[in-house]
Each structure stands twice: as structure tokens, then as C-alpha cells.
Amino acid sequence: MAKQTFTTGQVLTAAQMTSLQQTAMGGGSTTAKTASYVLVAADAGTVVQMNSASATTITVNTALFAAGDTVQIQNVGAGVCTVTAGTATVSTSAVLALKQYDAGSLYFNSTSAALFFAADAADNTSPLTTKGDLYGFSTLNARIPIGTNNQVLTADSAEALGLKWATPASAASGLTFITGATFTSAASVSFPASTFSATYLAYKVIFAVSGGTIDAVLSARFRTSGTDNSSASYYGRFFGEQPNGTDVSVGGGGTTSQACGIIEYTNNAPFFVFDVSNPFASLRTDFAGSAVFCVAATGSSAFGSMAGFFNSTTSFDSMSFNLASGSMSGYYKVYGYQNS
Numbered sequence: 001m002a003k004q005t006f007t008t009g010q011v012l013t014a015a016q017m018t019s020l021q022q023t024a025m026g027g028g029s030t031t032a033k034t035a036s037y038v039l040v041a042a043d044a045g046t047v048v049q050m051n052s053a054s055a056t057t058i059t060v061n062t063a064l065f066a067a068g069d070t071v072q073i074q075n076v077g078a079g080v081c082t083v084t085a086g087t088a089t090v091s092t093s094a095v096l097a098l099k100q101y102d103a104g105s106l107y108f109n110s111t112s113a114a115l116f117f118a119a120d121a122a123d124n125t126s127p128l129t130t131k132g133d134l135y136g137f138s139t140l141n142a143r144i145p146i147g148t149n150n151q152v153l154t155a156d157s158a159e160a161l162g163l164k165w166a167t168p169a170s171a172a173s174g175l176t177f178i179t180g181a182t183f184t185s186a187a188s189v190s191f192p193a194s195t196f197s198a199t200y201l202a203y204k205v206i207f208a209v210s211g212g213t214i215d216a217v218l219s220a221r222f223r224t225s226g227t228d229n230s231s232a233s234y235y236g237r238f239f240g241e242q243p244n245g246t247d248v249s250v251g252g253g254g255t256t257s258q259a260c261g262i263i264e265y266t267n268n269a270p271f272f273v274f275d276v277s278n279p280f281a282s283l284r285t286d287f288a289g290s291a292v293f294c295v296a297a298t299g300s301s302a303f304g305s306m307a308g309f310f311n312s313t314t315s316f317d318s319m320s321f322n323l324a325s326g327s328m329s330g331y332y333k334v335y336g337y338q339n340s
Contacts, residue, residue, distance in 0.1 A: 033058075038086065039071060039106075040064065047072040050081040050098075061086040062112035073116075074103040083116055094118035136161030175204060180333040187327050190320040191334060193226055196279040197317065200336035203276045205289075205319075209269040213326020218270060218293075219257035222285060222316040229314060234258040236308015238291060251308065257322070258308055260291065269293075269330070274306060275337075280317060285310040 006012070030047040037048065038059040048071060050056055056079055065071070075081040075098040083096040083104070089112065090096065096116060098104065104118035128135070132146030134153075147153075147165020154166040183189050189207075196203065209218075221228040236258045237251030251259050260272060274289020288307040310316075321332075 034077075043071050044069040045071075047074060049074040050077055051075075052077040052079045052081070054079040056081045057084045058082070059084045059086040060088045060090050060106065060114055062088040064088075065108045065111060065114075067108055067110050069108045071106040072103070073098065073106060075100060087112070089113045090116055092116040092118060134163075136163060174338050175335040176200075176338060178203070178334045178336050180331065182329075182331040184329045185327040186329070187325075188320055188322045189328075189332065190223060190226075191318040191332070193223075193318055195318045195334055196276075198280055201278060201281070201339060202337040203279065204335045204337065205272070205274055205276060206333040207270075207272040207321055207330070208332070209271070209328045209330040211269060211330075212328030213323065216326040216328070217324040218260045218321060218328070219324070220260050220319060220321050221257045222279065222310055222314070223318040223320055224314070224316050226318075228320055228322075229310070229316070230256045231312065232256050233310050233312045233314075234308065235311055236287070236306065238293075238302075238304060238306040240291075240302040240304020251306075258287075260293070260306070260321070269328075272306070276319075279319075280315055282313045282315050284313060285316060 030049050031043070033048060033050050033056070034052050036056045036058070037050070038061065039048065041064045044065050048058060050058065050073075056077070058073060058081060060083065073081075073083060078100050081098045083090060083098070083106070090106070091113070092104075092115065094104070094116070095118065098118075102118070104116050106114045106116055108114045128143055130146050134144040134146075135142055136144045142161075144153075144161050144163055145165075150167070151165040152168045154164055155162060156164045156166075179192055179195050221230060221234075223229065232254050234255045234257055235253040237249060238260070239247075239249055241247055260270065270291060270293035272289060272291045274287050274291075277286040279285045286307075286309045288305070290304065291306050292303040
């Protein structure tokens with residue numbers, strides 16, 4: 001039943017009381033529509049329900065409704081029903097296109113202006129589509145799509161949602177791998193040119209021998225542009241001790257290379273870990289570290305510390321390890337110490 005006007009002393013019928021009760025409970029009598037429809041004055045206080053498989057409109061015109069009148073709009077059909085301003089104005093913070101099972105209320109502020117309050121079930125569905133998606137706060141898009149494996153959520157003001165998935169920055173370990181290789185049956189092993197550069201002031205070197213010629217003297221030299229420096233400027237010594245308590249001392253000063261140790265087969269083969277300071281700079285190059293190797297005279301292992309320097313302001317970009325005779329197998333690794 002449409003909105004009615006009553007007079008003083010009028011006795012209301014049962015139908016009128018039923019209509020008042022329906023209106024008080026948020027609705028009135030329902031009129032079903034199957035095609036586009038233009039609201040009429042009699043629709044005040046009622047429910048207009050659209051049921052169409054095709055797109056339809058419900059048009060709102062002026063001078064039909066009084067301020068305070070309401071019309072409930074429902075769409076139960078599969079076709080989208082759009083609340084359309086005819087000669088009246090219709091304002092909303094939601095949408096005026098109602099999908100199936102959407103609904104809303106037209107409230108008239110005046111005879112020519114209405115507000116549409118939507119109960120937009122279909123338009124309030126979650127924007128998330130994939131496992132791991134997140135909600136974001138934005139008028140553009142409320143979905144933050146899941147990233148790829150091992151990415152982390154990162155704040156980024158340039159993004160519409162202020163967040164994005166990104167690959168995390170590598171942790172600063174203080175060491176940067178520069179080069180490394182294995183070698184087999186080699187008499188000499190040289191690091192690639194430009195292993196040392198202006199990028200780093202100091203380097204860590206690992207040189208390990210897994211097998212080779214028994215009792216062959218191993219020495220090291222610094223290199224520039226692919227050539228060993230064999231000037232008598234190497235100073236250094238290894239100080240160690242054998243398991244039987246015998247002290248060991250290998251090395252010397254003013255030689256053409258730095259003696260590092262004596263090669264023995266697999267179990268007693270030498271293993272060196274040492275730092276090199278300022279090899280690329282035109283300064284004295286220093287080195288210090290530790291080693292384990294086999295003593296030729298006794299055939300037993302020795303372990304201890306090694307240190308030395310190249311006593312000239314020469315710039316080096318690499319270094320080599322050389323056997324006096326025979327061959328060796330193993331690997332090397334070179335790392336640069338980060339400057340800050």
C-alpha cells in the first residue's frame with residue numbers, strides 16, 4: 001500500500017494498520033517489476049523489486065515525493081538494475097548499479113533531491129582472489145596481491161597502497177665473494193687479473209690443497225697485469241708447532257717469493273687462510289693468517305701463524321701459488337672486506 005494521508009478522528013482499517021506496520025519495519029507493500037520502471041508518487045513507503053534477467057533502470061523524477069519519503073529498491077534478477085536520476089538528483093557514496101540481490105533505500109531530502117543508501121552485498125565482496133593476498137587502504141584498489149616465494153612486504157610510498165612485495169636486500173656480511181676455482185694436477189695456480197682492485201682495501205684468501213707431490217716447496221708471489229713479481233722484496237715467516245712439540249719456522253727475508261710450506265699428500269696437505277692488506281694501492285702490501293702443512297724433514301703436520309709483507313710500494317691485481325716441482329690439486333676462494 002502506498003503512503004497515505006490521514007485526518008483527525010479517522011478510524012484506520014486493518015489494511016492501513018498493516019501498511020503502517022510494514023513501513024515502520026523498513027518496508028511497505030512490494031511491487032514486482034520485470035522491466036525498466038519510472039517511480040510514481042504511490043511508491044512512497046513501498047518496496048520496488050526488480051526481477052529481470054536483462055539490464056534495467058529505475059528512474060527518479062522530481063515533484064513526486066515529499067521530504068522524508070522513502071522508497072526501498074531491491075534487485076533479485078540476474079540483470080543489473082541502475083537507479084537513475086531523471087529530473088530529480090540522486091546522490092550516494094556507494095554505487096547506483098545494483099547487481100543481483102543488491103538493495104538500497106531512496107530517502108528524499110526534498111521534492112527534487114534524494115539520497116541513495118546502498119546495502120551493496122555484491123559490491124562489498126572481498127577483493128582478495130589468491131591465497132596470501134592482503135587488504136590495503138586505498139580508493140584505487142584494496143587488494144595487495146601475494147608476492148613470489150621468499151619476497152618480503154616492503155613499505156613504498158610510490159605504490160598506490162603504500163606497500164609492495166619485494167626481494168629483500170642481501171644482508172651485509174662484511175665479506176664479498178670475488179673469485180674462486182678448483183685446480184687439478186697444477187704446478188702453478190694464479191688468481192684472475194683484477195682480483196685485487198680499488199674497490200677494497202683488504203682481502204681474505206683461502207688456499208687449500210687436497211693432494212699433490214710429496215715434499216714439494218710451495219711459494220707465493222703477487223702479480224701485476226698477468227706477471228709474477230719476482231723481485232727480492234718478500235719478507236715473511238711461518239711459526240708453528242708439530243704435534244710432537246717440535247717448533248717449526250719456515251720463511252725468510254729479501255727473497256724472490258714468500259715460502260708458504262711443504263706439500264704432502266691428502267691428509268696432511270696445506271690449508272692457508274690469510275688476509276692481504278693494500279695489494280692494489282701503491283703501498284707496502286702486508287699479509288697475515290694461519291696455515292696447516294706437512295714438514296718435509298719429519299713427515300708430520302705443523303700448524304701455526306704466518307705473516308709477512310712485500311717491501312715495496314707496488315700495485316698488485318692478483319697473486320699466484322707455485323710449486324718448486326711436481327703438481328697439486330685443490331681449490332681457492334678470495335673475498336673482499338667491505339670498506340664500511
